[in-house]
Amino acid sequence: MTKRVALARALALDLPILFLDEPTSGLDPIAAGDFDALIKTLQTTLGLTVFMVTHDLASLTTVCDRVAALADGGIGAIGPMRELLQSEHPWVRAYFHGKRSQMLQPHMR
Known part of the structure; x- marks a missing residue:
């Protein structure tokens, strides 16, 4: 609930860019998914640019x-996710193709 209140306060300023710093940190997977869906909806309906660190x-x-x-x-790399998944940068490859990311591979394509 705290994250939604903070989001509402930021949106009240009616700015074209929304900055989010680890917005799903501390949320369980279901709440994180709901928050992501909310951000995506706001992006689409309000035409927001979202700058997110995560x-x-x-x-x-x-x-x-x-x-x-x-x-x-x-x-190390910049672009759509499909380009980052093909990056030759060693750290970027390790991050997106490492053990912990394997469970998300179908979702990331």
């Missing part, structure tokens, strides 16, 4: 059209 791969693939993966003190 480690949650499910949120990343649900909400984001373009992704920038930070690696080695800079941007």
Whole structure:
């Protein structure tokens, strides 16, 4: 509920860009999915640009059209998810193709 209240306060400012820092952190998978769906709906209906920092791969693939993966003190890869999945950058490959991301692979394509 706290995250939704914070989101409502941000939306009250009626700005074209919404910044989210780890928006699903601390939420269970169902609540995180609901929050992602809410963000996607707001994106579509209000025409918002959402700038999101997250480690949650499910949120990343649900909400984001373009992704920038930070690696080695800079941007390791940037583009749609399908391009990041094909990145040759070692850290980006390890992040998106590592053990923990394997369960999300069908969802990320």
